[in-house]
Amino acid sequence: MRERRLAAVRPSQGLDSGQLLLICAAGMLTVAAISHTAAVGLEAPRVAVGFGALIAAGELARLTMPGNREVAPVSTAAALGYALLLDVGGAEARHSALQVVAVMAVGMIAGGLPHVAVGRPPRLDAMARRLLAGSLLAFAYRPFAHSLFESARDRPGEHGDWWLALGVMAVLVTVMLTADVVIAAMLRAEQVRTAFGVALRDEIRMGAPLGAAVAASGMLLALASHSMDMTALPAFAAPLLVTQVAFRKYAGIRATYLQTVRALSRVTEVGGYVEPGHSRRVSQLSLAIGRELGMSEPQLLELEYAALMHDIGQLSLRDPIPGGATVLADPAQARRIAELGAEVIRKTGVLHAVAEIVRRQCDTVAEGPPAASRIIKAANAYDDLISGSTDRDRAAAALERLRLAGGTEYDPAVVEAMARVVDRLVLVTRL
Amino acid sequence: MRELPWPAKVYFVALVGTAGLLLARGTLMPPALTGVDWSTLLVLALLFLLCESVPTLLNVPQVAVSVSYSAALAAVVLVGPEGAALVGLTAVFSVRPGLPLVKRLFNGGQYAICGYAAGWAYERAGGTLGLPHVSDFPGILVPYAAATAAFVAINFVLTAIMLNLAAVVGRDQVSLRSVAQFLASYVGYAIFGLLIAALWSTVESISTVLVLLPLFVARWALGHYHAEQRSYDATIAALCQAVETKDYYTRGHCTRVSAASSMIGEEIGMGTERLRAIRYAGMLHDVGKLGVPTKVLQKEGRLTEEEYAAIQLHPMRGLEIVRGIDFLDEAYAGIMHHHERHDGKGYPMGLAGPEIPEFARIIAVADAFDSMTSDRSYRKAKTIEFAVAELQKNAGTQFDPLMVSAFVKALGRDGWHPPETVPVPPGDLPVETTMKDHDDPTAPIQVVSER
Secondary structure, eight states: OHHHHHHHHOOOOSOOHHHHHHHHHHHHHHHHHHHHHHHHOOSSHHHHHHHHHHHHHHHHTOEEETTTEEEOHHHHHHHHHHHHOOEETTEEOOOOHHHHHHHHHHHHHHHHHHHHHTTOOOOHHHHHHHHHHHHHHHHHHHHHHHHHHHHHSOBTTBOOOOHHHHHHHHHHHHHHHHHHHHHHHHHHHHHHTOOHHHHHHHHHHHHHHHHHHHHHHHHHHHHHHHHHGGGHHHHHHHHHHHHHHHHHHHHHHHHHHHHHHHHHTTHHHHTTSSOTTHHHHHHHHHHHHHHHTTOOHHHHHHHHHHHHTTTGGGGGSSSOOGGGOTTTSOHHHHHHHHHHHHHHHHTTSSOHHHHHHHHTTTOOGGGOOOHHHHHHHHHHHHHHHHTTOOOHHHHHHHHHHHHHTBTTTBOHHHHHHHHHHHHHHHHHHHO | OTTSOHHHHHHHHHHHHHHHHHHHHHHHSTTTTSSOOHHHHHHHHHHHHHHHHSOEEOSOSSOEEOTHHHHHHHHHHHTOHHHHHHHHHGGGGOOOTTOOHHHHHHHHHHHHHHHHHHHHHHHHTTOOOSSOOGGGTTTTHHHHHHHHHHHHHHHHHHHHHHHHHTTSSOGGGSOHHHHHHHHHHHHHHHHHHHHHHHHHHHHTTHHHHHHHHHHHHHHHHHHHHHHHHHHHHHHHHHHHHHHHTTSGGGTTHHHHHHHHHHHHHHHTTOOHHHHHHHHHHHHHTTGGGGGSOHHHHHOOSOBOHHHHHHHHTHHHHHHHHHTTOGGGTHHHHHHHTTTOOTTSOOSSSOOOGGGSOHHHHHHHHHHHHHHHTSOBTTBOOOOHHHHHHHHHHHBTTTBOHHHHHHHHHHHHHHOOOOOOOOOOOOTTSOOOOOSOOTTOTTSOOOBOOOO
16 A cells, blocks of 8 residues: 555656665675575585575565565574574584575575465565575674584583573674664665654664564574474474464554555545545645654654544535635634544544544644644645646645745645655656 | 352362362472472473463453463473472462452462373373483474373363353353364464473573563564554444434444344354454445435435435445455445345346345345334334344345344344434434435335436
């Protein structure tokens, strides 16, 4: 869903330069790793195939988290486990970093193929990121693998000391996850045009819980292979499977929620209260302005809900306002619609912040409404003035009118942010 | 304790007594607990306590499964039956404010018995105590499975007896499906215990952190999932009600149709996912009604063909609105065709009999029933008996007889709460009322023939 909206904001749906760079790097690395492994031969094929199969299974079961983030926790954890592997049931694991990359790449491609077969094209950038993160860890860790194995190996009569190995694993995995989050934030900042700092905070918020689970499971897998031999692979899948199921449910309900509010916001259009597409356009414009102003993802979600439902109060009116343009309706009535809409949303018992945003969408700057309300007020007025036209002069005229009322009716900062957003939009539609 | 019936009291005393005896025998009689590693036992007991204090809500809403028993199973392997019983006993001290002492004692007692039994089963099936060695795998799986089976079975039986004696949960309240799910997740958790035991030889207590971290993250995600799900249900209900405010008399219609539809769905044996979909389909079936101009609904007397066409369009409008909601899927057809008739004289497509999607046949029955049993501006609510008779009369012409009989059966079992009588709207307030209800089979819309 998110993709569609992005496409509407920026019709050029091609990949960003950053994404392209990432995919190229991953592709080159894959080719190098596979050809190298083919040349020197596969070290410990049984282990490689076992881990490769787990990676493929994890890739098959990938899921999309809120914000259109594709993740494959089981696959990533298996890759971590293979990169961190010291021994399998006492026999030292001597595979090179390049072999780790090759196994990962083959596993990911194998797991991605069924998706392609049923018509779900792979998200190349997400796959490339997963591959590169795993490779990073492999290249940093594999050179130490032998000395760590020596310190941890069981000697006759006593168990080995695993604390050093565990420490090194924990540090390197943390570094890898940090790098991954930074790359993700950079890509996202470019993709949705937001500040890097905001994107970084969003990525950490979204990625930290799952990242911690994946990291713990990866280390677990490496340790379990020592004490359980290959039995570790199926046994290990259990904790992560539970996590995966929980996250899939969570991601599913989040997506459904957004889809439902988007869909139901259209009842005002079907009822003839507002012009077709009004709610959707206002929410898209509001989101773009919110990003421009550096709002974080949870704030943007509230903004989107409020923008989609900002006219829901009209349903309580006896008859639709002619043309539905609330900017031209009389202010008292507009305020009543806002109150009625907030009343409807408050009935959910949960979306209190959204109700408050909707309630204050008509407030003047002096009344100090929340930022989201100010954005919706301006976006709503703009859309009423141009009513879906993409004409450049009309857009400029509408902006000029908002600027004139800047400081009293509309927040000047919001209007300026809107001017920048609209400028980009018009530019793109013209091309 | 006082409110428990006497069989439950007897059972409780017997259970706690047995647990006490087992523990006394295990701890006092040599040679048990001589070679026990007390630090291992302590860590496992702490782990058990921690997990017991934060029960993980799983798929089954009524039953809280805690992962604590994986710690008890790890103790079975590492320390033996007496150790496992001691670990289980710590449930008495779990940090759950408000948990009465009786329940604590019961939990502690039954976990101790379960732990002891699991340890016994493990040894009987040929398992060896102590740190598992690499060569034990995968052979250790057999005794471990025996221990798990003993633990789960005894835990289940002991708890079920108590619940039954105390009459907390009726027998038919716990469906077979949820029991199966419950047992499956229980067995799944057993693996964690094995992982903890297996990793003990490398990093000792840290292994529990590595095993449990993903679980706690899962719990976090599930918690968010449940919160979002509740929030979603509330939001969809509120939005549907907002759509209904246009007509004073149809308030609450969507929630009632949703309830009646899911009653029928349950009766004909739908699975969880489809039940969920039919619930939302019932809720959303009339969102397209806003597209019908108010003046058409408020018009008294016959409608022109054009006006009737506007009414007939509403299922399509509804479909148009909800099409963006992916998971509804099958429910789309239910919303689009909920005014088709069994004899093929309905709208919008004129489908007949089995051509009409199942969801639509269900919603049609629920829709008409609620319409008849609520007040309308032009008549009072009919009684449930009258509405049922009317449904049965029209079964085979307007309604699918199968769905009607399923609904009648479900009504007999669960009953029905018709909406309260709507007070006549006070004259000075502007309220919307309609003279037409397109759902009402007792007052079909009259159309003027324009020929």
